[in-house]
Amino acid sequence: MxxxxxxxxxxxxxxxxxxxxxxxxxxxxxxxxxxxxxxxxxxxxxxxxxxxxxxxxxxxxxxxxxxxKNSAKDSLGFSINYSLRTVHYNGVEIVFTKTEFDIIELLSTHPNMIFDREKIYSSLWGL
Incomplete structure (x- = not known):
């Protein structure tokens, strides 16, 4: 370009x-x-x-x-809205960067898995 x-x-x-x-x-x-x-x-x-x-x-x-789309998760006062890419705790929004939210999404949608740094990089960015 x-x-x-x-x-x-x-x-x-x-x-x-x-x-x-x-x-x-x-x-x-x-x-x-x-x-x-x-x-x-x-x-x-x-x-x-x-x-x-x-x-x-x-x-x-x-x-x-x-x-x-239209998917959300609520647990222990936390509310994660995946389509809006927002996180609330007890009704208060917590602002995250895109990368931080991507990590939250990965971990919250795989609650019984353990991720090391390399697995997170690989899962999110194919590195």
């Missing part, structure tokens, strides 16, 4: 929507992948990739979005 890089575009899009953002890029350095995911990207796909892989990743993100 000549005038603005994909990272800046991602930041601007993420300010307006929670829709999935996928990077399709030739930049395969680990630092680029981490930056893209940490600023709000949902997936980071490095060229070359097959159309089958792209289709599967897009489908996975859309399925996740569909599952999150």
């Amino acid at each position: 000549p005038e603005v890089d994909g990272f800046e575009v991602c930041k601007k899009i993420r300010q307006r929507t929670n829709s999935p953002i996928l990077f399709l890029t030739a930049r395969g350095a680990e630092s680029d992948k981490i930056k893209g995911l940490m600023i709000g990207g949902d997936d980071y796909i490095v060229k070359p990739f097959s159309l089958g892989e792209l289709h599967a990743r897009v489908y996975s993100h859309l399925q996740r979005e569909e599952r999150q």
